[in-house]
Amino acid sequence: MGDRKPQRDILDWLGIRHAPDWEVAGALGKAVAVFMALLIAGAYFSAFAIVFGVLFGGSAASLGTGALIAALLGAPFLIWGTVLKHQTLRYQKEGHITDRITSAVEQLGAEKAVNRIGRLVKIWTGEPKKSLSAKEIADKYLDEPRSKVTGKEWTQSYNDETDEDWEGFLYNVSIWPSEKTDIQSQGKAIKLQDSEEIANVGDWQVFIETEPNIEVRIGAILSLERIAQDSTLHDNGRDHVRVMEILCAYVRENSPADQAPDFPFPQGCKQGSLEEKGRSKLNWLSNEITPRADVQLALSVIGRRTPQQVNVERNHTTQDGTGYRIDLSRTNLRYADLQYLNFENAKFFRSQMQAAFCKGANFDGANFIYCELTGVSAANASLSKSKMDMADFSYATLTGANLCDCTISHTHFVRTNFEDAKIRFLENANNREVNRAFFIDSNLKGTFIEGDMLGVVLSLPILPDGTIPRQISGVGFQECRMAGARGISGQTRNESAIKAEWLAETFGDASVILTEDMDRPPHWPDWELPSGGDNSFDTEWRKWQAHPREYVPPPAPAD
Secondary structure, eight states: OOOOOOOHHHHHHHHHSOOOOOTTTHHHHHHOOOOOHHHHHHHHHHHHHHHIIIIIIIIOOOHHHHHHHHHHHHHHHHHHHHHHHHHHHHHHHHHHHHHHHHHHHHHTTTTEEEEEEEEEEEEEEEEEEEEOOOOHHHHHTOOOTEEEEEEEEEEEEEETTEEEEEEEEEEEEEEEEEEEEEEEETTOOOOOOTEEEEEEEOOOEEEEEEEEEEHHHHHHHHHHHHHHHHHHHHHHTTTTTHHHHHHHHHHHHHHHHHGSSOSSOOOOOGGGGHHHHHHOOGGGGOOOOOHHHHHHHHHHHHHHHOOHEEEEEEESSTTSSSSSOOOOOBBBBOBBOOTTOBOTTBBTTTOBTTOOOOOTTTTTBOOOTTOBBBTOTTTTBBBBTTTTOOOOOOTTTTOOEEEEEEEEEEEEEEEETTTTTTTEEOOOOTTTOOOOOEEEEOOOOOOOEEEEOOOOOOEEETTTTOOGGGGGOEEEEEEEEEEEEEEETTTEEESSSSSSSGEEEEEEEOOOOOTTTTTOOTSSSSSOOOOTTTTTTHHHHHHHHEEEEEEEOOOOOOO
16 A cells, blocks of 8 residues: 555644645735734734733733733633644544444454354265275275275186186276365255265264354445545545455455355366357356355455545555556455446456356556456456456447457357447557457457457458358448568468458448458448548448448548
């Protein structure tokens, strides 16, 4: 956390501090400070004149004169007492905020004792050593700890040396290397890993267990939210960032990614897993467990920060000078409800976000590197300028989403729905960026695409009758390098991100770069359409989408 400068108040403004800070005071503050100094000096001068007149001038002292002298002499002490009271009140206020934060943090760790009926279950674990032996030898193996007969089979054999036949049972004996003991709760089955075996089951009994006190923790999270709001409104957000760091740490500790349960779907973004992902089913989505109530509330509190709170984060001093960023890295956010929340510039590095609900959420500038987002529902979400390197958006719903200027490197979009979305790839004129994204069987219908597409892989299903895939229908290309020379491992070759025959079902203008062997469709205007006004790209694109067969491109304007 970066250091913040001490909060400046009325005393700084007036210059009443250990030393006057005239840089803080404005013109009015300096004038008031000078006036007060003159007033105090005048008070002492007047008191001295009155006393001098009484002692040496022969004038008579009256009750009013004495009161005036007392008032003039006591004025500086009254002012100084007011300053001390103001300082004391400020320290009491800071101590109160500290106590509120400390109390809320203590409540975040609240637990409660719960009585449960269960029984002890001894489990042999590890890869067992197996032996197929006759009964006499099998009995010797059974003398070993953690050994058990796991099957038998009738066998006949012939000994050439003795000319004898043998027949009988051979027993399959398994010996496990280690054991563990679990508590089986009543009504729940014991989950065994591969090759594990139940050795012994105890009697039912009452166990006292501790578990998180969700109700108290929810109250603590709401208290922290109130502290962050009050700090932003009345204290320039001095404690807001501290509260956000506490809540982010709470989510990371109570929902870590490495404790997320396994599911039968390929993870990672290796190129060899693309085909496997295309064949996989998402049956695991219906069986997932949603985040715990307190973790979900913490995410909601983080995501519903006001614009004033977000501005405090931007102005917060950090070591890298970029401002404070919400850090939810390495967290398990499967099935989390993040809809319409603000996670701008947040960190989700290596997080598990499969099937999260992100409709309308703001992820501009977020870090999704190595993030698993399979099946995420993010219609109309904004992900502009986010980092998507090695992220997996397979089977995601990104309809109407904004994916402009995102960094991509081996990013997977297998069967992702981009219908009516907006995508702008970053410029890669020198071919220094990997710029590699795999759109495999994805729905790009009605998508607007800009930027450098060299290195992007568009692989759509080939229909039996040879017609153009419907997933490319209605796409709009503008200011797009769709084909050209690309350097790979020191060698240059011409390539295209889209097949030439697919262009007939798309819309573009003269700003789209193609190779010489790719013919521009006749319905594409042969000049660069403007971005606004009459004959704008969006207007003509919508006209063509409404009536593609009757559409006639507008002529180029006269010079």
